[in-house]
Structure formats: C-alpha cells, structure tokens
Amino acid sequence: MNIPFIPFLDRWRKRHAAEQEPGLAAVFEDDPQGVAELLSECELLRSQAADAGLELDDTPASLSALDQLLPRWRDDPELLPWLGNDAGLYLGSVVVRTVPGATWHVWPGGSPVVRLASGREIQVVEAGLDWAVQGAPELSQVYAEASET
Structure with missing residues (x-):
C-alpha cells in the first residue's frame, strides 16, 4: 500500500515525541542510586532463599550459597521466569556493589x-534465567568472571 507523505503529521509526531515521558534509559541516567x-x-528470590534458611546479604558469598540450594522452584514452571529474573537482578546488584567501576546500564x-x-x-537477567532453569552457569561463576576483568 502506498501511503502519501503528509507533512503536518511529521511535525506533529516530532512535537509530541518531546512531550512523552522519559524512557527507562533516562531514569537510569538521572537516578542511578535509586534504580x-x-x-x-528481588523480593521473590529473597523469599525463596529465606524459606530455605538463607539470608541474602548482597555479597559474593551469598551467590555461592544460592548456587548450593536445591532447585525446588523448578517444579513450578510459572515461577521459573520470575525467579530467574530476580536471580539475574540480584547477581547484577552484587556485581555493581562489589566490583569497582561496574554500573547498571x-x-x-x-x-x-x-x-x-x-x-x-x-546480561545478568539472561544469566539468572539460565541459572533458574538449568542450574548453569552458576551465579558465583558469572560473578567471578565479572570480578576478574
């Protein structure tokens, strides 16, 4: 279908694009500490860990402890993506807090x-999903590789 060029629509789009709310990238730049x-x-991951008797303290040692948990969450396919996402965000949080120069982007x-x-x-979320579903790579392994560079 051949749609004719309508100049006023182009100007309208440009004007309204400036009025839109800033995207997620802008929030990361404006308030990196808050983000x-x-x-x-990581509420779900912390809850699952607490149920297993593990308190997550945002340290590399807690990543190793998570790797040692029995993966009971694999019995619930609806829980897997949410837990994997949390695991990735937790991994990223530990890296950002403990590896010099690491930042969220x-x-x-x-x-x-x-x-x-x-x-x-x-790609910490992808690593967390792989960990939740397959058990590999281990979170502590991803952290070790990040801390070496």
Missing part, C-alpha cells in the same frame, strides 16, 4: 545489563 536500590529488591529495548569498567556488558 540500583529498586533492582536489588539499560539497552534501548529496556533490558538492564551490568557494564564493567572495561566496557564489557553482562
């Missing part, structure tokens, strides 16, 4: 990643 706190909540599509001082980006 870091929000991403570190968001891709234009909205996926949060951790950017290391070297410029390398870690």
